[in-house]
Amino acid sequence: MAEQPLITTLVVGPLQVNCYLVACPASRDALVIDPGDEGERIAAAVRTAGWRVVGIVNTHGHFDHVGANQTLVDATGAVLLIHERDLPLLQKAQLHAQVYGLRAAPSPAPDRLLQDGDQVAFGTLSCEVIHLPGHSPGGIALHCGDHLFCGDVLFAGSIGRTDLPGGDHRTLVEGIRARLWPLPGETIVHPGHGPDTTIARERLSNPFVAGLVD
Ligand SMILES: [Zn+2]
Numbered sequence: 001m002a003e004q005p006l007i008t009t010l011v012v013g014p015l016q017v018n019c020y021l022v023a024c025p026a027s028r029d030a031l032v033i034d035p036g037d038e039g040e041r042i043a044a045a046v047r048t049a050g051w052r053v054v055g056i057v058n059t060h061g062h063f064d065h066v067g068a069n070q071t072l073v074d075a076t077g078a079v080l081l082i083h084e085r086d087l088p089l090l091q092k093a094q095l096h097a098q099v100y101g102l103r104a105a106p107s108p109a110p111d112r113l114l115q116d117g118d119q120v121a122f123g124t125l126s127c128e129v130i131h132l133p134g135h136s137p138g139g140i141a142l143h144c145g146d147h148l149f150c151g152d153v154l155f156a157g158s159i160g161r162t163d164l165p166g167g168d169h170r171t172l173v174e175g176i177r178a179r180l181w182p183l184p185g186e187t188i189v190h191p192g193h194g195p196d197t198t199i200a201r202e203r204l205s206n207p208f209v210a211g212l213v214d
């Protein structure tokens, strides 16, 4: 069996985003996925674990997932990665937070723009980028071993909202069916909000995906 990553989850900010620390057990190199807020707390958790952050990845550009990018870049010196089609959202994150009466620090510019099929390496492990538009144009899931980090694409018993600018319900549902349902059923799904689930459970019972009429 392939080596599996070490995973720590921190729930951050007023919108309760799941920020994931994902580390290679052999090298202790790590990724930070969606540092949405509370950057100092995330950086402290990385230090306590004794991990070296080699990449900061945003599953998409919504402000609640990117608000602590600057703090994490400053604390770790790691490169920042996001799908190319969510660059406009990243650049406007501060503005979007204000619409909700919330605050997000401006993000630094990304160092690398991701595309479908890219690999994001950390130590001897790597995540494959799966482009899943529909919640946002450049939404991605990161697939690593038995784990899938899917941002606001798929939740336990639900899917991401599609009423925000650039959202599209049919595109989101079709992407989930075409790209996520073929994954092994035991794959553990780590969403951007709320509890973990599995591909098997969602494939069987997620009402928002099963309900689409072809
Ligand atoms: Zn979102």
Ligand SMILES: [Zn+2]
Residues within 6 Å of the ligand: 017, 062, 064, 065, 152, 192, 193
């Ligand atoms: Zn979100």
